[in-house]
Amino acid sequence: MNWIDNYVEGLIELYNTRDVYDLYDCLEIDIVKLDKNNILLLDSEAFYNRNYLGIETVFIRNNLSTRYERFILAHELGHAVIHTYMPYASFNRKLINKGKIEKQANYFALKLLNINLKDECYRNLTINQISSMLELPIKVINDFKI
Known part of the structure; x- marks a missing residue:
């Protein structure tokens, strides 16, 4: 997944940080913490929305440990950065290899967090x-x- 390595390295070089919270600020992606039972989360830890009221937003559970929250935010940032085609493909879920895109986002998160x-x-x-x-x-x- 060298192409993902290039994205991560480019972000770090461009913004001079690998801190996930700093990158969210630089990219102007909002983080909204929600109760774990909030219907928007649909029993997941978080999700990324490319256009919520005109802005990019990650909705995330408010009860995650700090370390796991950083991983989840890095994972969702991976979707934001490397899966820019998703709004179009999401209309037909048969066109999406969910396992593949989730693995790519996990890889992005591990690289960004230097794990x-x-x-x-x-x-x-x-x-x-x-x-x-x-x-x-x-x-x-x-x-x-x-």
Whole structure:
């Protein structure tokens, strides 16, 4: 996924930060925290909306740990930056490979947050241990561990 690496490196170079909150400010994407039962979240942690009242917005649960919130925000930023075609394809869900775009957004988030699951420090740990230590879903660890 070298092309995603290029997006991440470009953002960091352009805005001189890899801090997800700073990048949201620079890109003028609003973050709106909602109660986990809010109907807008549809039982998920967050979602990105390209045009909510004329602005880009990420709606996110208000009860996430700080570390997990940063990952989720980085993931949603990935959708904003690398999936610019989504508003058009979303009218026909058969045209979207949801697993592929979610994996790409997860990869973007890991790169932005400088998390390398192939790092030596994770070598002898189980998937569950890494998941717990990084506060990331097991699926993310499974997709990028080896």
